[in-house]
Amino acid sequence: MTSLEVFAGLSALPLGVFAPKPTALQEGQQEASTLLWTSPDGRTKIGLWECTAGRFTADRKNAGEYCHILSGRASVRNADGSGERDLAAGDLLVLPQGWTGEWTIHEPVRKLFLIDAR
Numbered sequence: 001m002t003s004l005e006v007f008a009g010l011s012a013l014p015l016g017v018f019a020p021k022p023t024a025l026q027e028g029q030q031e032a033s034t035l036l037w038t039s040p041d042g043r044t045k046i047g048l049w050e051c052t053a054g055r056f057t058a059d060r061k062n063a064g065e066y067c068h069i070l071s072g073r074a075s076v077r078n079a080d081g082s083g084e085r086d087l088a089a090g091d092l093l094v095l096p097q098g099w100t101g102e103w104t105i106h107e108p109v110r111k112l113f114l115i116d117a118r
Helices: none
Strands: 030-038 044-051 054-060 064-078 085-088 092-095 099-116
Touching: 054 064
Parallel strands: none
Antiparallel strands: 030 044, 044 099, 054 099, 064 085, 064 092, 064 099
């Protein structure tokens, strides 16, 4: 039998403890997250993530990521400075496997993420 998983109240679901963002480009930026589901093979993960204002680098060389923005405002751009996109609540961002770039968090962001390392 297949088990169905439902996660409600994503905007208010508690996250882990906030800690310094390791790839932050500014002092004081913090993040917190919690995993909601992991596939049996460990290659697909779904969770919630929240980050305070600031800038950081991101690397999706080993896995693609789908980001549904639940709250806040941010922008992302490719590592070469091209392709800048603005994000707000309700937006879906697709970061294909191999993407590298930079996030700028303008207002604290909470997102639902799906990471796929196939």
